[in-house]
Amino acid sequence: MSLLSIRNLHASIGDKEILKGVNLEINLGEVHSIMGPNGNGKSTLAGIIAGNTKYTVTEGEVIYKGKNILEMPVDVRACEGIFLGFQYPVEIPGVSITNFMRTAVNEQRKYRGLDPLSGAQFLKLMNEKKAIVEMTTNLANRSVNEGFSGGEKKKNEIFQMAMLDPTLAILDETDSGLDIDALRIVATGVNKLRRPDNATVVITHYQRLLDYIVPDFVHVLYEGRIVKTGPKELALELESRGYEWIKEELEKQA
């Protein structure tokens, strides 16, 4: 069954058109990787799926679980199971991670008609999920992302993903700024969360991450459109040959 279906999506920020007709189908159980040079719309696409109102959708539709979600506020999309792992996680001094996650988990449970977790249940869940990203820090007294290293911030994103157990996770350059150990931990975390009843979109620059997270499909987003889709080997080809040959192919077609 199609989980997410994007058709002819056009979007702009201010006067600048960024997405110029994106088409993408994602099914349950799949991992998709979106690659492409900087400034070609990868983060914009992620932001629009998650519900960032900074972008204006001018044409097209985004159908998730059979519903057009473009009118849905960001928090409702999250409750419907969409998760965005941020490229630049925001520091929020004064809000503890524990309190933040407990509020998020319980608001999502409320949305689904479930009772809130008790303190003990929540702590148990948190300890389980911390293990997935090998998180050893005591989170209780720490503010969200405040004073975190680049690696800690990204681990924290995957930890939040584990806590919220989304149906569709979009990871926006989760590998950027990670050393090799952190990269392994983050990727292992994502793999552990992979199931037949969810799907993941990994946005990345480098093939490196895809050594750990093996995608079913690799897409190239270039100048606001997905211009090429292939199996995981496409990533290797991009790594060795760069993007020039794709540009040339496109020019030939034109």
Add this chain to the structure above:
Amino acid sequence: MEKIVQQFRDLQPTLRKNEVWRHVDFAALLSDELQLPKGERQTAEYHCNIPNLDAVRMVTENGYCYQPTLQTDEGTLLAGFRDYCSQRPDLIRHYFGKCCPKANPYLDINTDHYTDGIFAFIPDNTHQQKPIQLQSVINAGHGLFLQTRNLVVVGRNSHVVILHCDDSYDNAPAFANNVTEIHVMEGAHVEYYKMQNLNNQTGLLNHTYVTMQQGASFRSVALTLNGGHIRNHTEIRMLGEHCEVEAHGLYLNDQEQQVDNYIFVDHAFPNCHSRELFKGILDDSAHGTFNGHVLVEDGAKKTEAYQSNKNILLTDKAHITTKPFLEIYNDDVKCSHGSTVGQLDEQALFYIRSRGISERTAMTMLSYAFCDEVLQQILLEPVRNSLIDLVKKRLHGELTPCSECSLHCSSPCNGPEVNFHIDPTKL
């Protein structure tokens, strides 16, 4: 109208030309209904707003203290001010009025006409374990003009935590011109937490005068939750080397409420440090003022003084006048001052909401986060946790003087119900 009320009113036009009093406007609250207290004593037992606080408590009710003198295990003495004046006039005379060398007319009126108050004496070398709570309760059922006078003496190398609360227990108009003097002797450490939760018809001019001797430290956090017009007038003088001052404030006001923090810190000797952080959230047509003045005198070498005021305005009509001000007469100092006025961080809001948290909850979380920096300045954990709870209640719109009232009459007190709601959708 009472003569004193008239006198108070008449002062206003002249004083408004003075920078220190420029933004003070009590006129609306100095109504004809205000009467001087005649010893109105209710049968109520006043509970504390703060749960699980194990403190030694002294209460003034409508301007008078009815509690007998008490002494803690450590030797701290707490007494009604009038009562103790007649017992030990020599001791009182030694300290009274000594913290406020610079006269001001509102202070003078208090000095001439105060009714009663609390005297607290912590002897030398005393570590007072339980916090001391001074509670000023207004609950007369009719308009009242109050003037209390408190005197606190903290002896050499002693340590004490004082929680000072101003609470309304009714919805009648009131005005209080209260003075508290605090002597912090050599090497003593004082934590002074001020909590204000008054109704919208009540004005409070809350003077705090502190003098510190060598090596003393003074930490204060003033938390203004509600009140028609509250002026916290604080003057701190460091009269010896190696003094430390941490003076902070948090104000959360809405409707037509006015809040005004004036703080003067005098660095007269070398090697003293002071730090001020005042933060506030103003909603509706609330009006706030921050007027901070740090004076670094000629001889005060190696001074460090930092001053910061940060504000969030939720509406176009909310207003803040902020003036951090340094006056420095020597060049061997480290000083800074600054202020900000803004809204909640859009990026942070998006991040929080992207985890499934509603806009309303996300805004409350961020508002609380804004306040947290000040609340963390409260060192004593039970007090900090209790005040954090009160701030959260306030941000959720759940805090009213009525809800805290010990009478639990379950109906609003006389007069219209007061709505203390910061609407998070506007945050």
